[in-house]
Amino acid sequence: MNGKILASTVRRVLNQLRHDHRTVGLLVVVPPLLLTLLYYMYYEDSPLVFQRIALTMLGIFPFIIMFLITSIAMLRERTTGTLERLLTTPMGKVDLLFGYGTAFGLAAAIQASIACAVAYLFLGLQTQGSVGLVILIAIANAVLGMALGLLASAFARTEFQAVQFMPLIVAPQLLLCGLFVARENMAGWLQAIANALPMTYSVEALTEVGRYAEPTATLWKDLGIVAGCVVVALVLASATLRRRTD
Amino acid sequence: MTTTVAPAIEVRDLVVRRGKREVLHGLTCTIPPGSVTGLLGPSGSGKTTLMRSIVGVQKVERGTVTVLGRPAGSAALRSQVGYLTQAPSVYADLTVRENVRYFASLYKGVSTADADAVLESVGLADHATQLVRDLSGGQRARANLACTLVSRPTVLILDEPTVGQDPVLRDELWRQFRALAAEGVTVLVSSHVMDEAGRCDRLLLIREGTLVADERPDVITAATGTTDLEAAFLHLIRTGQTVMSS
Numbered sequence: 001m002n003g004k005i006l007a008s009t010v011r012r013v014l015n016q017l018r019h020d021h022r023t024v025g026l027l028v029v030v031p032p033l034l035l036t037l038l039y040y041m042y043y044e045d046s047p048l049v050f051q052r053i054a055l056t057m058l059g060i061f062p063f064i065i066m067f068l069i070t071s072i073a074m075l076r077e078r079t080t081g082t083l084e085r086l087l088t089t090p091m092g093k094v095d096l097l098f099g100y101g102t103a104f105g106l107a108a109a110i111q112a113s114i115a116c117a118v119a120y121l122f123l124g125l126q127t128q129g130s131v132g133l134v135i136l137i138a139i140a141n142a143v144l145g146m147a148l149g150l151l152a153s154a155f156a157r158t159e160f161q162a163v164q165f166m167p168l169i170v171a172p173q174l175l176l177c178g179l180f181v182a183r184e185n186m187a188g189w190l191q192a193i194a195n196a197l198p199m200t201y202s203v204e205a206l207t208e209v210g211r212y213a214e215p216t217a218t219l220w221k222d223l224g225i226v227a228g229c230v231v232v233a234l235v236l237a238s239a240t241l242r243r244r245t246d
Numbered sequence: 247m248t249t250t251v252a253p254a255i256e257v258r259d260l261v262v263r264r265g266k267r268e269v270l271h272g273l274t275c276t277i278p279p280g281s282v283t284g285l286l287g288p289s290g291s292g293k294t295t296l297m298r299s300i301v302g303v304q305k306v307e308r309g310t311v312t313v314l315g316r317p318a319g320s321a322a323l324r325s326q327v328g329y330l331t332q333a334p335s336v337y338a339d340l341t342v343r344e345n346v347r348y349f350a351s352l353y354k355g356v357s358t359a360d361a362d363a364v365l366e367s368v369g370l371a372d373h374a375t376q377l378v379r380d381l382s383g384g385q386r387a388r389a390n391l392a393c394t395l396v397s398r399p400t401v402l403i404l405d406e407p408t409v410g411q412d413p414v415l416r417d418e419l420w421r422q423f424r425a426l427a428a429e430g431v432t433v434l435v436s437s438h439v440m441d442e443a444g445r446c447d448r449l450l451l452i453r454e455g456t457l458v459a460d461e462r463p464d465v466i467t468a469a470t471g472t473t474d475l476e477a478a479f480l481h482l483i484r485t486g487q488t489v490m491s492s
Binding site: 005 | 264265301302303304305319321324325327329331333334335336337338339340341344347348349351352353354377393397
């Protein structure tokens with residue numbers, strides 16, 4: 001890894017985001033907007049349901065959004081030839097992957113902070129644990145989304161295909177992560193699938209923050225699993241960055 | 247003239263297959279250092295495939311490609327070989343300056359001042375703060391060229407660098423290529439415009455994946471008994487004659 005190349009790649013990816021005002025706007029506005037919607041759906045009649053769903057959503061938004069943004073950004077690198085060009089320069093694959101990871105991790109940190117601020121200050125979200133942990137889990141989820149997005153981009157030839165990986169990769173995790181039906185209440189084979197999906201663990205970690213004032217062992221274990229999944233996805237993604245092609 | 251100097255690029259019995267089609271059929275040629283070599287031939291004749299093989303981004307079926315004494319695509323060559331693709335591979339959502347500075351940052355010892363100087367040399371200083379997506383086709387091509395020139399490569403592989411440029415600018419670019427060669431840079435330029443061929447030290451004429459000429463322009467016209475290169479190329483194709491040095 002080369003620090004100078006990594007830093008300039010982070011700056012480059014953030015500059016690309018910065019020039020795209022509408023995307024920045026959507027990144028900042030959409031999560032608070034959806035949380036507000038949830039607030040009016042549940043808060044009056046079932047405030048506890050709101051608490052549970054809002055907390056979970058704080059982890060799910062960054063995952064979905066970074067998955068989409070990264071898979072499209074990486075697909076563009078592949079189709080416009082910039083990826084091939086980068087791979088003919090002294091840049092290492094690790095510099096590129098970590099460059100994306102760091103840049104989108106930073107973007108996710110800002111996004112999560114704003115969403116948390118709105119949720120805690122205006123929508124009455126309460127957790128026993130600290131908001132810092134919620135943001136940390138949100139960032140971990142964003143980086144997970146990014147890593148899976150990088151990987152997914154290798155299997156898409158067009159942007160149409162890339163966006164369709166979202167329902168394929170994100171939806172099952174969303175359905176089985178415990179948001180709709182608690183994991184304990186699922187059929188055994190569904191539980192087995194849920195246990196194999198990384199988002200299950202980030203949702204469990206968020207639930208822990210909701211329940212306990214201090215970070216629990218389960219929380220750290222869950223974060224460790226998410227981090228492990230990130231590493232596996234990045235290693236696989238790195239194998240799809242080929243210097244020589246047909 | 248060049249027999250005593252080690253060649254900058256040496257291609258031996260190169261066979262490249264793309265899909266089911268064999269594109270290059272055992273091509274052999276050497277390119278002397280500090281020269282401008284023109285690679286000419288109709289569209290689809292294998293020019294880009296040969297250039298990609300020299301850069302080391304093309305999967306090769308058989309044969310060897312050696313650049314500066316190392317196998318093409320070696321890690322050590324990445325800071326010495328500059329490659330300009332035909333389609334602009336620059337970031338459309340960054341400004342011209344951000345693009346050139348980013349590619350500059352990937353190389354050791356290339357400063358942002360160097361990046362700005364290159365922008366000047368391709369006539370884009372006035373457009374430095376414009377987003378690439380807002381540029382005309384010709385300007386975009388020059389932004390692409392700037393990103394290649396900025397690394398100060400020892401071997402410069404340029405795929406159709408002057409397409410769509412106005413005559414004055416084309417002339418200036420050719421002067422630059424000549425000046426670089428005079429400093430010892432090995433320049434390989436592809437073109438399908440014969441009037442540019444006369445500005446090269448040597449020409450490689452390629453047709454359907456096979457070389458039909460590898461000589462100095464004046465030797466090629468003399469050997470075919472013609473007065474211009476267009477006529478010489480036609481003569482070679484019609485008679486099946488080849489003009490090869492050594």
